[in-house]
Amino acid sequence: MNFARTLEFTLNGRVLSGADGSIASPSMRLLDLLRLQAGQTGTKEGCGEGECGACAVLVDGEVVNSCLVPVGQLHGRTVMSIEGLPRTDPLLEAFARAGATQCGICTPGMILAARALLDRQPDPSLDEVREALAGNLCRCTGYARIYAAVLDAATVRGGDA
């Protein structure tokens, strides 16, 4: 059985597959595929055990920790890492405006977790923002500016928000 050869999924609009060698092994962590193989280092490794959210990406629009996703489970799925987020996403400017980024390690995961929230709840309460980002740890900001940025981005209508 050579499952790896039939494995195929979409990363940030590009199709990766086992057949052309862009997927090495089904047991590889999605995080390692992103950073080491695809050279997309926007996704960060923090704890490596699903506690910190630094490696969060979207799979079919839902936030997951890429350190706990083996590539073999992604057949037919669509993965978006921070590199795939449209530059016009209002979260980007809202984070800059609010000073929601300091060292920046948590920022890609924070923004994608926030994007997943705003896609299912375009007008969240502060509590909903806090719950949606509870799996993303930030050691710099104290969170207040991050929550403010997400609430701010939610007020931006139109575009692809």
Add this chain to the structure above:
Amino acid sequence: MNSAATAASEWYRPTSLADALAIRASARGAVVAIAGCTDLMVGWNAGSRRLPSVLDLSALPELGAIEVGPDAVTIGAAVCCARIAAHPAIAGRLPMLASSARQTGSIAIQNRATLGGNIMNASPAADNPPVLLAFGARVTLASVRGSRTLDYAAFHTGYKRTLAEPDELLVSVTVPYPAPGASSHYRKVGTRRAQAISKVALAALIETTDRAEDGTRRVRDARFGFASAGPVPLTAPSLSAALRDSPLPAIDRLLVERALASDLSPIDDIRSTAAYRRQVAVNLVMAALAEASQVP
């Protein structure tokens, strides 16, 4: 860097339960079944050993459904916590289960972690098993030899040990609806509200009699499930027996304390102490009883 450690010997991803069971049987327990990977991969990432062969259950349609029946909801073993928390029939009729699913790690974990994994990983601290115990759930296992359905209360036989045979897979969990008017109460106590592993958790399902003329009511039936209070997820048979026919809300704290002294066997560990766990367990039961006495 972990990539050197992450080559599995074989990676099976069957698309039917029959194929999965055949692989399970021929491997004689030498394949690790995976689904959401939120527990198992933590171990893989930390270790430097070569991975075992893997049987990925995430493409089996038989394990992915939520079926709403007249008396119970049957949840496929590979259904993730986020789907359970968001399911209208579960939120409406089994609210404790929606609640425990919503407290199983962060949203990123809930989007991946499965109900079956939470059971088969067999941690005494797992978040959903207390609720399944209180609701009197049944689990269905399958192998090439056939399938069988067991009371979940008997499933965990010792620390990280279950009644599942090496060739079996957990297929589904059936959770019966509680009696109308029953009070249910789930409370997880950890260091932080989000994504903590519990110091102790309680699920309680309490049925009471109708209010008598003097305004009192009695416990008809009370069932409990505890996490982090012993080597396995625990029921509390002494407490259930002691509470039967007791008047609410005048239940003596000592009665609860004494019953739980024999039902629970918590330990001192990195997250808490046995003494704290015993005290909090009593507090949680008293809170559940107080809530049940408020039910109109």
